[in-house]
Amino acid sequence: MLCLCLAVHLLQVLVGFSPLPEEERRDLPDCPYADQQALLRLRKQVCACTGAGFKETAPAADFGAQVRHKIERFLRCAALFYHFYTDVPLPPELASTSIPPTHEALCRYLGLPETLRDFLLVLGVQVWHSTMGEPLLANSQKTD
Numbered sequence: 001m002l003c004l005c006l007a008v009h010l011l012q013v014l015v016g017f018s019p020l021p022e023e024e025r026r027d028l029p030d031c032p033y034a035d036q037q038a039l040l041r042l043r044k045q046v047c048a049c050t051g052a053g054f055k056e057t058a059p060a061a062d063f064g065a066q067v068r069h070k071i072e073r074f075l076r077c078a079a080l081f082y083h084f085y086t087d088v089p090l091p092p093e094l095a096s097t098s099i100p101p102t103h104e105a106l107c108r109y110l111g112l113p114e115t116l117r118d119f120l121l122v123l124g125v126q127v128w129h130s131t132m133g134e135p136l137l138a139n140s141q142k143t144d
Contacts, residue, residue, distance in 0.1 A: 031064030
């Protein structure tokens, strides 16, 4: 159920994406390259299917970091709910009040894949997208 809720939230973020204010973007951690590329391809396809106009609103690295940041809000709430519902203790990296939890730590605690690309693979987005044309997640490795 958590995967389904996160997938719906991800689609909501992608369709209604609006850039964060500059002061909030400065401190965002980097987003892995494979995640950036998968998110951009998925956003283009989702916008095409929903009729929402696709606009390049941010560079790929900035876009990926902003999407991860917006998803982390959902993951923090899900982790709190999971903790109170199951009584499974929070790991030290999530229990600290001085350091905000990382995307990876939240995903580990919730039993989700740590990268958005892997999350999309778990959902079967590759199979769905490959029926519509170009592969979404294949060959997403950065070449220098």
